[in-house]
Amino acid sequence: MKRVNVFIMCLFLVSVATAISFGKLMTDTGTFLIALLFFWIFSTLYSHLSVIVNKGKIRMDYSISYGLAISLLAGPLGAFIFEGVQRFIVYLIRKMTKTADKExxxxxxxxxxxxxxxxxxxxFLFIWLSPALEHLPLNLGFWLLIMLIVSIVSLLSDCYLITVFSLSGEMKSIKEAFEFIKTRNLFDMGKTAFSNGLLFVFLNEQRWEMLFALFFLNYLVSRSFFEKTNLLQHKMERDKFKEMAYTDFLTEVHNRAFMDHIMNELDQSVEELGIVVCDIDNFKRINDSYNHAVGDRVIQQFAATLRQHLRDEDYLFRSGGEEFTIFLRHRSYDECLVLVEQIRSSVACQPAEAEFKGQPIFIAYTATFGLYYHQTDQLIDMKSAYVSADDLLLFTKDRGKNGFSAKNGKDAVQEPFFVKNGYWSISLDCRRISMPGP
Known part of the structure; x- marks a missing residue:
């Protein structure tokens, strides 16, 4: 950071030399002091409305400067006095309120x-170019000149920052420099040009009431924009934290907390859905034979396979270590039966790829499923229906793994049936369905 500090002090000393060499204010002292008071008050108010962005070790304050107008009125010495007074007062305020960073x-x-x-x-640009443009009608020359000056000054500011970023190691290529320049907002440049142009006109005419009105209007607009930006940012942060709180870190599917939340929501709806509870067969043997990293890869593969068969409207949760729960929505009982068998078969046919002792390995595994078909407006709530699906999973495991059991909760007298290794047959609506395994 020493090189950055040297560059900053060189920039500061050049500005001091420019102000001193010019040697005088380009307006009378009384007018300048009144203008300085107005600009200082409102610039200090605006300082807490700036948007702060950290780029590596460098903190950038994005705010619109109103120093151009007072500089056009009072010249380089007036510009330096204004910036020195305003910036040091902002610094002291931040120190007292403990909002200043260490740099x-x-x-x-x-x-x-x-x-x-x-x-x-x-x-200097204004003095030099004004005669060439002053003959244009409707003060068009003045506004074109202000826009040109703001564009040049903005480019110079970007060049200073690019130098700082390059010296600090935060920017390492010309491409990055051009990308940074392209982030300049044209609407902000237009606002800067229009505001400073009007302020300069009011300063020249000493219309202090209009100066105050323009500053106050800009403050209200900036305050409104700042608060809306903060509200949006806080909402995005809350949504992100909520998403993180409801996401399983290993598989990136929903976690048990989100499952409880969705079950409470579904209890308030009128919907038929299939609740599927499933887990990996003999998972402890995988961990004992290899290691937990390999076990994690199997869990990730299992989650990915489950997700392949689901629609966007379905829900997939990691409800335990190697246990997952699925809510199949907007499907009939028949469709849920067929889909669960398709998922079971797909799991059995897709070995998990992992790495063990530096070598790639492929682990074949199977899973067991329990399906409970539930209507949410019935007396049984979602938590009880989930328990029923979990019981069906245990019912299956007692009779053999790599299969599934299912029950239609709408039919209270129906007994659960067991499907083993993909060969099953059951009467559904007077139709007989038979499905081979893998």
Whole structure:
């Protein structure tokens, strides 16, 4: 960071030299002091509305500067006095409120040097180019010149920041520099040009009431935008934390907490759905034969296989270690039966790929399923229906793994039936279905 600090101090000293060499204010002292008071008050108010973005070790404050107008009025010395007073007062406020970062002091020198030097350059451009454009009608020349000056100053600011990022190692290629320049918001540049242009006009005419009105209007607009941005950012952060809280870190499917949440929601609906509870057969043997990293890969493969067969409207949860729960929505009981058998067969046919002792291995495994078909507006709630599906899983395991058992909760007298190794036959609506295994 030493090279960055040297660059910042050089920038500051060049701005000091420019102000001193010019030697005088380009307006009377009384007008300048009144303008300085107005600009200082509102610039200080605006300082807490800036958007702060951290880029590596560098903190960037995005806010619209109003120093251009006072610089065009008072020249380079006025620009330096304004930036020095305003930036150091902001620094002291942040120190007192303990919101300053550890590099705040050197950053203050950067802000004074960069903005004072840029606004001095803007003053010289204005004086130099004004005669060539003053003959255009409707003050068009004035506004074109202000837009041109703001564009040049913005590009210079980007060049300073690119230099800082390059010296600090945060930016390492020309491509990154161009990408950074492209992030410049044209609407912000337009707002800066229009606001500073009007402020300069009101300063020249000493229309202090209009100056106050424009500052106050800009403050209200900036405050509204700032609060909406904060609300949106907080909502995005809450949504992200909520998503993290409801996501299983290993498989990236929903976790048990989210399953409880969805079950409470579904209890308030009127819906028929298949509740499937399943787990990997002989999973402990996999962990004991290899290691837990291999076991994790098998769980991830199992989750991926389950997800392949589901629609966007279905829910998949990791409800235990190697146990998963599925809510199959908007399907008939028959369709759920067929889908569960398809999933069981797919699991048995897709070995999990893992790495063990530096070598790739393929582990064949199977899974066992329990399906309970449930209507959510009945007396039985979702938690009880889930327990019934879990009981069907245990019912299957007692009779042999790599199979499934199912029961239609709408038919209270129906006994659960057991399907082993994919060969099963059962009467459904007077139709006989038979499905071979893998």
């Amino acid at each position: 705040e002091f050197i950053h203050t020198f950067y802000n004074i040097g960069a903005f004072a030097l840029n606004n001095s350059i803007a003053y």
